Amino acid sequence: MKKFQILFLLFSTIALAQTAEKKVWDLLLTNKRTEAQKLFEKEFKTTSxxxxxxxxxxxxxxxxxxxFDFDEKFVNTLAKFPESKYYLTSLMKQQFLLDDIETLGFNDNIYKKVDTMIQLDNFKNNPIVIYYKAIADRNRKNYQGYNQYIxxxxxxxxxxxxxxxxxxxxSGIDIEYEPEIYPKNDKLFDANSNGKVGWYNPKVMQNEGYHTFSNEDEYGNGIMYSQVFAENPEERDVIFNFG
Structure with a gap:
């Protein structure tokens, strides 16, 4: 009988927690922020x-x-949860972490959070973290660090x-230009106002994680194609990360 009582108590506790969590979300979604905070502190402050x-x-x-000012303490606490690595990508552009760096740029607080993330077991192998650490080092003229992380x-x-x-x-997003289906460099393609273009190998290879072509937008943003050929001399598994 005691086992049933314990199980019933456990299920009741879970149900109450789920109900309280839903009430907090409902208050947030109706812009009742103060009420949501009070209910959260009452129900979850000790277990948050x-x-x-x-x-x-x-x-x-x-x-x-x-x-708005979340510092590296947030990063350290988040990393204590084993499953946090699965949340990292979706949270990356939130103000908790790095915000929208491409728009807002780096600041001292962002540098601290990047430097913290690269040292944490749950985050240090994430390609986005590695990339932002490289960029942060380059911004601070630490070119050895930049090259190391790239x-x-x-x-x-x-x-x-x-x-x-x-x-x-x-409109180019909806147009299938010929390089999508023709990978050889023995012909030129109509760029639809920019003349004739073909496949080429850059003379200077960019030492970057992501490639930006700022000189390609003379007539506005343009569509660029890229391809790479990989030789695999033996049967093996290969894992690609796409960012």
């Missing part, structure tokens, strides 16, 4: 750092209530390129 869902919910509430990223460098093709009003 024992379960990742509650931990993140608490931080979302803080964000909704006007807190090498660790192990990115494909020897791309063949073709472009730029017209992308007027983003």
């Amino acid at each position: 750092e024992s379960k990742i869902e509650y931990f993140l919910l608490g931080k979302i509430i803080e964000l909704e209530n006007g807190k 090498k660790q990223l192990n990115a494909v460098m020897n791309w063949q390129l073709c472009g730029a093709f017209e992308n007027l009003n983003d």
Whole structure:
């Protein structure tokens, strides 16, 4: 009989927690931020750092209530959850972590969080973390660190390129240009206003994790194609990360 009582108590506790969590979300979704924070603190304050869902919910509430300055302490606490590595990519551009670096750029707080993430077992092998660490080092003129992490990223460098093709009003996204189906470099393709272009090997290889072609947008943003050929002398598994 005691076993049934214990199980019933356990199921009741789980059900109550799920109901309370739903109420917090409902309050947030109706912009009742203060009420959501009060209910969260009442129901989950003592357990918010024992379960990742509650931990993140608490931080979302803080964000909704006007807190914007999350430092490296957030990173360290998040990394304590074994499953946090599965959340990292979806959280990367949130203010908890690195925000939208491409738009806002780096600052001292972002540097601290990047330097922290690269040392944590749950995050240090993530390609995005490695890449941002490399860029952060380059920004601070630590070129040895930059080269070290770009090498660790192990990115494909020897791309063949073709472009730029017209992308007027983003129409190029809906157009299938011939390089999509013809990989040989023995002919030229109509770039649809930019003349004739063909596949080529860059004379200077970029030592980058991601390649940016800022000189290809004379007529607006353009469509660039890239391809690479890999030789595999023996049967083996190969894993590619696409970023």
